[in-house]
Amino acid sequence: MRAYQATPALPHLNRTGFRVADLTGGTFFVVMLRESGDDPWAALDHIVGGLPDVEHRAGMRPVAVGSFGFVPDEMLDLWVATLVKHGIHSHWLFDCLYDMPVMEAKAKAIRRVGGQVVPAIMYGLTDLHTDEFFADRAREMASWEGVETIYVEDAPGVLTPERAATLLPALQEATGDVRLELHVHNTTGLAPLVYVEGIKAGIDIIHTCSLPLANGPSLPSTEAMVEIVEELGHDHNLDKSQLKPVADHFYAEAKRMGWETGVPNEYRMLPYRHQLPGGMTGTLKNQLNEYGMPEKFPQVVDEIVRVREELGQPVMATPFSQFVGIQAVLNVVMPERYQVVPDEVIHYSLGHYGPLMRPVEPEIAEKIFAQPRAKDLESWERDQTPLTEFRKRLGPNLSDEELLLRYFCPEEQVDKMLAGPPLRTAPHRGGDGPLDQVTRLIEGASEARHISLRQPGISLDLRRED
Secondary structure, three states, X not given: OOHHHHHHHHHHHHHXXXXXXXXXXXXXXXXXXXXXXXXXXXXXXXXXXXXXXXXXXXXXXXXXXXXXXXXXXXXXXXHHHHHHHOOOOEEEEOOOOOOHHHHHHHHHHHHHOOOEEEEEEEOOOOOOOOHHHHHHHHHHHHOOOOOOEEEEEXXXXXXXHHHHHHHHHHHHHHHOOOEEEEEEOOOOOOHHHHHHHHHHOOOOEEOOEOHHHOOOOOOOEHHHHHHHXXXXXXXXXXXXXXXXXXXXXXXXXXXXXXXXXXXXXXXXOOHHHHOOOHHHHHHHHHHHHHOOOHHHHHHHHHHHXXXXXXXXXXXXXXXXXXXXXXXXXXXXXXXXXXXXXXHHHHHHHOOOOOOOOOOOOHHHHHXXXXXXHHHHHHOOOOOOOOHHHHHHHHOOOOOHHHHHHHHHOOHHHHHHHHHOOOOOOOOOOOOOOHHHHHHHHHHHOOOOOEEEEEEOOEEEEEEOOO
16 A cells, blocks of 8 residues: 555544554565555655554564564664654564563663553464463563553464453453553454453453454454444444545545455364464465466465474464465475475574474474575574664665665665655545546556557557666
């Protein structure tokens, strides 16, 4: 979604009464620059400026942002400080391996540059992650200086109402006066019921989306949850009259662009086996298409279940869900399982991402560490190049914003963006004249190189410049 596509919704979102708008992360910047060539900082400023009455939030891991690898601490500190300068003060911090000393150190670093940290409990359905395990981590997070809320996320959407009825009260008891926020993806269609259990347990902050962007692998809709909250006899601070204009706009934009909208999933048992976050399904299908094996998807799903067990049951959220999924694809398309192992899986198996809940199964570890790259990575240490060195490499006179873009994104993409036109913020015109039709063609098919329009008395040819 580009900045101008959000413009008509911003006044209504601002007046609705939301406590927080979760706006961005490093991936937002990388994808925007790659897909549209827009300036991510300008786009972020436009959205923040359109929501002056809402707190703004970004998300990050304690060791990286915008990638599945590792980022030096001083670069991460600059990232947070620059976001704060642009009005993003709230930062949710997540680590699926729960390396608590590293998380606490990053929480302190976020506070030092003016940010408010919201540490996350990332839920996983395993026999290793008990209610007591999660409660102990939440209790420790609640003791960190400056923590006002803790974010509870179920990325794959596999938290059942029955488990929520024991887990969420345990978290409430462990965190005392620190409030909990509940963020559950509606993959199995049960997220609203989990929210009901959370409300029963005293949780009073829930995460939702506008109806066309909700459900499926996304969150429950604001519209449905407002109704449920009222039915349960509770109050809320939202102006319901502002919900429909937002939904109407995004439904229209989806229709114009040919995008899918959110549809509630029917209940299925399969997600409890593979625990795939919703956004990964399309990625895995695309990877199989690249290998010319789209029919192998069911086999990959079965392989994901097997790989996750072999790798010690990591919580299936970024980056570990991606590691498991990619390894499963490779195991299916290659002649032998673990014939090819990505560097990230080797790093994970060596403990570089943090303490493993359970060691990798010995026969699998033997295959992983037999890879040629394993010896090279065995003595690996995280890069802690100081910021001053990056300024020398990338440009001593760069603004913090451009320095960060050049660190995270390919140089040619940044150069092209800087040489391009100013960010478009004016919304799309909805007419049906020839100019409107050409505009829709250009916006809806960015790969188009040549467009011809022929009508009686008029001939128009457009060619895209490289």
